[in-house]
Amino acid sequence: MEVTFKVYRFNPEFDDKPHYDEYKLEMGEDSVILDALNKIKWEIDGSLSYRRSCRHGICGSCAIKLNGKNVLACKTPIKEAVEQFGNVLIVEPLSKKKEKVIKDLVIDKKDFWDKNAKVKPYLIAEIDEHPTSENLIPPKLVELLEDADYCIACGCCYYTCETIRGGDTEFLGPQALAKTYRFTADVRDEAKKERLELVNELGIGVWDCVKCQGCIEVCPKGVDPFTKITHLHNQIFEEGVAKKNVATKHAEGFVHSIKKHGILDEGMLVLYSEGVNVVRHLPEAIAMFAKGKIKLPWQMPKSKGLDEIQKLIEISQTHELKD
Ligand code: FES
CATH class of the missing domain: 3.10.20.30 (Beta-grasp domain)
Incomplete structure (x- = not known):
């Protein structure tokens, strides 16, 4: 050939x-x-x-x-x-x-390796320095890692990530975030909260992922960093680490909107996330309104089966944001 x-x-x-x-x-x-x-x-x-x-x-x-x-x-x-x-x-x-x-x-992959090091990519636990057996966990608990431990730190995902390519030098990137999940999902690790606090920081953590999903496509090991990032979002709320800021309010705004209408109210989502700062989006809002892409609150339709949707949200929603 x-x-x-x-x-x-x-x-x-x-x-x-x-x-x-x-x-x-x-x-x-x-x-x-x-x-x-x-x-x-x-x-x-x-x-x-x-x-x-x-x-x-x-x-x-x-x-x-x-x-x-x-x-x-x-x-x-x-x-x-x-x-x-x-x-x-x-x-x-x-x-x-x-x-x-x-x-x-x-x-030069220094930025990549620095970020990998920043998330402490190793098990943090009080361990017996002279163990008589391996520190094993049952297969069911290993499944929680969802192959995050397969990451070989090749950088394929990192240099595909749109946030990184866009010149955002602080964002940890998909590899370091998937690596974080590899340990926050490991029941033997004792630094879950500390890890989640790091990736909850605006500018460097999970909230700066732009959801391009390029990382899923290129990972040669099938790690699927994007899904691990969404798991970290959930863990941040579950562990009470989430603080009120524009990113977490945005996530909450989705739930708020779906609970109310069964569908997304794009206009109110921005208002909910940004509060009074919403005024800076006024020109875009007017343009979107003119094209029928957003509606006024009283024009919003209700989804079919709204009762069912609301019940589902009540069953699954367990966390409030901290100030
Ligand atoms: S040479 Fe080691 S992964 Fe290709």
Whole structure:
């Protein structure tokens, strides 16, 4: 199978700007992208830089961008990539921000690792330093982790996340948040509240996720960070960590609106979340009203089966916000 690889090349020491080198390679039916990178480096151009180690989807170091999608080079069969993207495969680093690229496909992941470290990605518990047996938990309790422990910290999700790409440098990102859930869901961990307090902070925590769900799509381990973030939202309320702020009021506003109408009242949702600050949204509100996208409170229809919806909310809603 002949495939053309267009590989991102940039050596900040010598290059003013990045360029792409093209390599036409004859690859075997079972080859993966990493095989092609190795072939280029070992047989054609030894100056190509990229990271790799285990070659088995375990270490996470070979994460790259392939035709715009973050993947593990060692777990992506070339055949499948060609079926999806065609015969020209574009290989780029996870982030092309100039300040991030160290060389070619190797980027500086300091921000990623700092955030991973910030959430203390290890079990916090008083443990017997000389245990006579393993500290096991029953399979039913392991299921609560929902595979969050499969994360290999490759960064595919982090560099796909729209909040991160948008230049929000403080947001912890999907990997660190999924890692947080991995421990808040672990019954052996004794720092659940402290962890939830950290991810409840505006600007860095769960409330700054813009719900693009890109993390679900690219995670090579099926961790589904987005769902873990929604679980953290719930745990924040369940553990009494939630404070009254625009983000938690927004979440509460949804419930308030559904309880009242059975459907979402977009206009009142903003008023409920932002209080008097709602005036700054007046121009958008007028435009939306003119297009029929929001209604005045007395124009809001009621959903069919509103009684049932209200009962469901009463059964499931258990928490009030703290001031
Ligand atoms: S080389 Fe380790 S995950 Fe690809």
